[in-house]
Amino acid sequence: MSVLAALLFAQLAAFAPADEYKLVNPRAIELFERDQRLMQWALAKYDGNRDGYLSIFEADKAAGEFKQIADGDRDGHVTPAEYRSAWGFIVARWGDQVASARSR
Ligand SMILES: [Ca+2]
Numbered sequence: 001m002s003v004l005a006a007l008l009f010a011q012l013a014a015f016a017p018a019d020e021y022k023l024v025n026p027r028a029i030e031l032f033e034r035d036q037r038l039m040q041w042a043l044a045k046y047d048g049n050r051d052g053y054l055s056i057f058e059a060d061k062a063a064g065e066f067k068q069i070a071d072g073d074r075d076g077h078v079t080p081a082e083y084r085s086a087w088g089f090i091v092a093r094w095g096d097q098v099a100s101a102r103s104r
Pocket residue numbers: 047048049050051052053054055058
């Protein structure tokens with residue numbers, strides 16, 4: 001194996017973990033793009049690399065937690081009522097923190 005091929009192979013291997021992470025919901029980002037309050041919450045908790053943007057991987061994890069919070073009866077679905085109640089919980093619990101993070 002040439003040095004170049006070895007380097008290339010090492011790089012591919014380094015990228016492998018991200019490729020192996022399976023997105024639960026590749027469109028999770030849309031949930032946060034629709035709602036600035038949820039976006040602020042997701043950024044505060046899940047912006048892992050602190051670049052100020054939610055990647056699809058970060059959004060996927062945030063959406064997973066949102067669903068856990070929202071799905072009160074654990075039937076696997078989030079009804080509009082469950083969504084509203086989770087939204088209220090997050091804004092009440094995280095609103096101040098999010099507001100202070102923004103003014104910093
Ligand atoms: Ca990010």
